[in-house]
Amino acid sequence: MADPTQKPATDFLDQSEIDKLLSQTAEAAAPKPMLVGTDGALATDAKIEAYDFRNPAFLSEAELRRLRLLHEDFIRYLSARLSLYLRMEFGLKMAKLTTVSYTKFTESLPSPTHLTLFKVDPLAGVGILDLNPRLALTIADRLLGGRGHSVKAERYLTEIEIALIEDVIVIVLEEWCAQWKAEQELHPLTIGHENNGRFLQTSPKDAIILAMTLECSFGDCSEQIQIGVPYYTIEPMVKAMQARRQKDNAVTTTVKHAEWQKSYDRITMPVRAEWQAFELSLREITSLRVGDVIEMPPSLCSDTRVLLNGTPKFVGTIGLDTDRVAVQLTRKLPTEDLAHAKSDGRKNS
Numbered sequence: 439m440a441d442p443t444q445k446p447a448t449d450f451l452d453q454s455e456i457d458k459l460l461s462q463t464a465e466a467a468a469p470k471p472m473l474v475g476t477d478g479a480l481a482t483d484a485k486i487e488a489y490d491f492r493n494p495a496f497l498s499e500a501e502l503r504r505l506r507l508l509h510e511d512f513i514r515y516l517s518a519r520l521s522l523y524l525r526m527e528f529g530l531k532m533a534k535l536t537t538v539s540y541t542k543f544t545e546s547l548p549s550p551t552h553l554t555l556f557k558v559d560p561l562a563g564v565g566i567l568d569l570n571p572r573l574a575l576t577i578a579d580r581l582l583g584g585r586g587h588s589v590k591a592e593r594y595l596t597e598i599e600i601a602l603i604e605d606v607i608v609i610v611l612e613e614w615c616a617q618w619k620a621e622q623e624l625h626p627l628t629i630g631h632e633n634n635g636r637f638l639q640t641s642p643k644d645a646i647i648l649a650m651t652l653e654c655s656f657g658d659c660s661e662q663i664q665i666g667v668p669y670y671t672i673e674p675m676v677k678a679m680q681a682r683r684q685k686d687n688a689v690t691t692t693v694k695h696a697e698w699q700k701s702y703d704r705i706t707m708p709v710r711a712e713w714q715a716f717e718l719s720l721r722e723i724t725s726l727r728v729g730d731v732i733e734m735p736p737s738l739c740s741d742t743r744v745l746l747n748g749t750p751k752f753v754g755t756i757g758l759d760t761d762r763v764a765v766q767l768t769r770k771l772p773t774e775d776l777a778h779a780k781s782d783g784r785k786n787s
Contacts, residue, residue, distance in 0.1 A: 540647050570661035574599065578599045608628070647666045715735075740755045
């Protein structure tokens, strides 16, 4: 007989059964991250972090901070050198230091502009220095004897103007290379000039560029200078800088042994041996006469304290060496015993 409590079989599912099937399907389809440890076992606590493959960052925050400090020194030295060269104050301030792709860097370059392509020997890769035309024309006017007033023209530079500012560009590149002298000796070389960044092909499109933007104030002209260097160009120096910092920060425990100097040979120091036998009252001391004998326990001979310049340093055993009294040192007094002996000496005095 059929069970009257059992539901009749049908080809249709109710809403609760549909929801149950959907939840089971979602759980089965959800990927579970699995990491394999060094011992071959699966790591259950997997930490997942978001990563932007379109804008990868090869430098950590600590590395960017060190590079920022290095380039701040570069800005300070460059400002002083350009001020002396142009005989007029040339203010510089870092506006931005970041890593971007080569495509984004070239698309951000203004037009018209003046671009200088340079290489750094012995490193690989080509860097880009972007100099705003208004700032370049103001510098050229100053080099020709002008007062450094801002030039309002928005145009490309002529060959004569490019030749005038070439020395200024070389100064910028020399100062940038000089900041890496602790890692490697670098020599800059300009290889060409361009006026539009959209047609540049000095690096792959997905190459990472270390881009730095400088705010310049020269007379009444306030413009920008941009320097873009491929990451693969500075990568050897960044690694060398990291290795040097790790070496400097490493704690080395080296035992230093004292060395005898010849100048110590003629230095004299008072040495005496003493015992802490017993205490006498002042009346007993005044009653002593010549010939009286004070009996001391024999164990004091092996507890003789040796004082150097009035400070207890050693404990030894007293005895005779032929016809002379000698003390054989048995142990050195620790620091706490020395402090205690000094306090006892102050009390007795």
